[in-house]
Amino acid sequence: MIKKTNDIHSNSKISEEIINNPFLMLLLQHFQITVPVQDLKVSQLCKLYNINETLFIAFARLYNGSTAIPELKLDHNEALTIVDFLRTSHRFYSEQIYPEIMELIDEMKQLNSYKEMKLVSVFFSNYFQEVTDHLDYENDVFHPYVIDLVNQLNNRKRTENKEIYSTLNYKDHHDDIEEKLTDLKNLLVKYLPLQKDQVVRRKLLFLLSELEFDLKIHTDIEELILIPFTMRLEEKLKLIEK
């Protein structure tokens, strides 16, 4: 049984935290931390990988189910760490978990003769395309904007066309990409006729749940941490100019 505790702190042993909540493996993967982690404490692990401890703990608490994230006192360069983390998770979605899910859906399609499976396959392909568009927008527009914002703060100089885009545009553009995963889980569990796919269906359900969980945290990181942080950086930049 997964036992989550929100009070992960500097002295927590990361291995124990992972045993209690294996979803923390995703956190490690997105920070590009490799296991085994021996008996390292959170503070030691962060030092070893040169990760800001406050940020690591805030993310870990989100993975442990907390959404009460206080305003983090971070250097503006930490925005780059957040962007790196998010971009690594984008690659995890597009290169690992989505293809794995698609493979299982194809397997289910082969096992089942009923025609609805074709619709499920189209449903997921279309959904994957929507997610890809969403991720592309972040990769191509918002993340470069954040990187540029940090560069301007480091150079203490604002560049041209500064008013065209802001975090508010991103906030308005930010949509829910988890909804259709829940739809698919409901279809699998409640409605799609069962034939010989019990095992594949279980594997698919686990993968969808893993993806749904990670996407939820991903959205929380963007909405609860990155957006307020970059809005503060925008204000900071305005002050420097004065």
Added chain:
Amino acid sequence: MKRIHIAVLDDSFVICEGLQSVFSRFSFIQRLTHASSIEELECLLKKSFCHIVIINPQFVQSFQSEFLKLKSQFICVKWIGIVYSHFSNEILSKLDGTIDVFDSQENISNKLLKWVRTPNDDKTTQQNKDTLSEREIDVLKLLAEGKSNKEIADNLNISINTVITHRKNISQKTGIKSVSGLTIYAVVQNYISLDNY
């Protein structure tokens, strides 16, 4: 008690009036509509859900391919022949049942109730709470056709707010929010035919 909706496809005034008169004695019949051609019937079925279509087998015989196409589109409808002249078994076998003009009132009532009985009828109240109402099914079918809230409202003669309420209820009952997810649900539940997509 289940309230059933019936459509009649027959071009005989006497038969239509006679059926209306008989059906008016059955409290479980909520709506009775009439069509005089296959095309008219198709429009009617697209507009609102019907449990039973009572059809003159002459239409099946004369417009076999059109009839079979329509039947495949509305597979949750029971297709019942109203028999008052001789038809071959081959024609009658394309239907789900028949009513004979010589059937007694009780016999007709029992047949109608038998045709609309579903496994859900015997299940618990909780399960009924999760079953879509007939109006919700009408909304779902139009939604799956890609219609907007306004188009659905116009089509069913209801307000946009009512459409939104129906949509909320559908999502709450099914656990599915997206239109594409609801389309799959509608196909699985046989509310719409896959051939249309």
